[in-house]
Amino acid sequence: MKSDRAAPSSLILQTFLQKFDQFAAAPDTVAKMRKLILQLAVQGRLKSQGDELSFPQVRLDSLGSWAQGCGFPVAEQGHADRPILFSKVSDMNLSGNEREILKTNHTIDEAAAKRLRIKVHPPGTVIFPKIGGAIATNKRRVLVRPTAIDNNCSGIIPNESCSTHWLFLVLSAIDLAEYQSGTSVPAVNQGALGEIEVSLPPLAEQKRIVAKVDELMALCDRLEAQQQERETRHAALARASLARFADLPTPANLDFLFHSSFSIQPSDLRKSILTLAVQGKLVPQDPKDEPAENSVGRNEELSADAPFEIPDQWKWTQLSQLAEINGGFAFKSTAYTDEGIRVVRISDFDEYGFKDHKVVRYPFSPDLRKFTLAESNILMAMTGGTVGKSYFVRCLPEPMVVNQRVATIKVSENIDPSYVDIAIRSEMTQEVIRKAKNSTNDNISMVEIKGFAIPVPPLAEQRRIVAKVDQLMALVDALETQLAASRATAANLLEALVAELTAQV
Structure with a gap:
């Protein structure tokens, strides 16, 4: 027939030939x-x-x-x-x-x-x-x-x-x-x-x-x-656009990074935002701000070995000068119960929040008080394949205590804890964590965590940085959703073409 x-x-x-550009992104x-x-x-x-x-x-x-x-x-x-x-x-x-x-x-x-x-x-x-x-x-x-x-x-x-x-x-x-x-x-x-x-x-x-x-x-x-040539050109455009964003990190320039003809990986863009934040390039400095040295002191040795230059009103210091940092309690897994206070283990959190799949508990006693978790604390895994992962506790759904090999970072009152979270998640600190992980077989010590070098801006600027990072990250999230939808459309077009061509005649 x-x-x-x-x-x-x-x-x-x-x-x-006619539709290749429509599904080339698949x-x-x-x-x-x-x-x-x-x-x-x-x-x-x-x-x-x-x-x-x-x-x-x-x-x-x-x-x-x-x-x-x-x-x-x-x-x-x-x-x-x-x-x-x-x-x-x-x-x-x-x-x-x-x-x-x-x-x-x-x-x-x-x-x-x-x-x-x-x-x-x-x-x-x-x-x-x-x-x-x-x-x-x-x-x-x-x-x-x-x-x-x-x-x-x-x-x-x-x-x-x-x-x-x-x-x-x-x-x-x-x-x-x-x-x-x-x-x-x-x-x-x-x-x-x-x-x-x-x-x-x-x-x-x-x-x-x-x-x-x-x-x-x-x-x-x-x-x-043709596709490889186009991707090469787009990569060059993306690098230029990222440099433009670094020079002037505005929402308009961020939106340009997601131009329909090319895109930068959202994960790379998030890293760039955090890097700009801790380098003092995300928001303008205000000479009226109280210098950071007045609240955190000065670490001369650390300033001399600083990985990059920071604005005049900023100061380098160690994380231990900004926060109280403690490890968790050595609970025996055989003593976990179905009732009592919730215990936070390394497997119970990631950068997005707490996981509720296998909750364990332990009878609370006064000697556990110093291991309790509070809002605005930062959790960090100290061992295992996810060593260095952290979570900023914006909301605590119930009372919790922390297990061993989970560090709790309790930031001082004169420092914005959200800014410290930004500094920890930045490539500057993540590179330190990677080096420690590689040299110690997936472990990072309390000494190494306390020694994290943190560039500290004035408190008022910390708050401006946090607000700007939140604004830009929300835009990245929205644009990432658009990018995923565009790729899904391209993939659907390709699948429809394949289905048409393989349909029985």
Whole structure:
């Protein structure tokens, strides 16, 4: 039955070109189009005109014979000038080997092949990884000269009914990860793979389909190159816009960073806002403000080693001079109960707030009073994979006490605790935390926390900074939502196109 609409290949060429800019922001756009082209090709749906074709369905293992890998003793390795290539999975990554195995790191001769009982496979064999994480890379390579493969590879030697190029297409359209077994060391299940039903057109039609796929893949290459060029230009524009925002951090300049033609990652923008805040570049200084030195004193040694310059009315100091910092109580987990005061462990909070999934409690006693949490305190994890994470307690939903390896930072009355939270979350402090984490196996000590260098502005400016950061972060949140919606729209457009092209005629 003839179709009343354009055939799939025409739709790909026309719709893809016409709508590419609309869904280019969707993740892995070109990769999905390549996958779609392969899917249509092996289904016989890449006709340019007229009816789509129906081909006989056969088992994959009927297209040829298996090319088995073999062991490769270390003593035989290291020769690069012998006539027979010996391909490992790693050789698939060599420059020039993107489709065909033209060279390998190791070679053998006929004598070694015979002595070691190594099978040498003929040109035209299509190989792929069959063991380990390389399965998920879905690499396929064609042998162009007599080649042996190691036992981490497998392949198929095509018979007279199947061209090498058609076999390459068929194998490329199969996600091998769906046919692997095992958990610690996954391996492709050859039996399950061989049972897959695939199309087998006549050789002449195989040749025509392969030519059409090459044409469409070349189109994808051009679109991908255009996309990469556009992304490079957009990245340069984004850097310039971020510099503009750094010079004049206004909501208008922040909005410009989310221009429709490019965007900066919201996470990077949040880091920039915090960095500008602690460098004194987010709000103007007021000479009428009381200098910070009057309230926090001066740390001459710290000022000499300061990571960056700060305004004249600001002063460098250590966190210990701004807050009382304590660790938590060493509760025994066997003593937790369903009643009593809530205990805050490292797993019970993140930067967004408290988690209520597995609340534990402990009978309250007066000796726990110094471990109680209060509003405007800052919590920090001192150990584990999330070491250094912090949460500013704006609201305390119920009385709580803090467990060991959770630091509680209780900021002095003459300092705005919200500003200290900003300083802790800034890249300046986060870099200190990362270094401590890497050097101490996911731990940060109380001494290191107390020694955090904090640039302190006058109290009035602290409050202006906090207000400005809140304003800008709210804008980033709103703009991030818009960006996510735009990407979702692009992804939906792409999915709709894929659904249209893969619908049964």
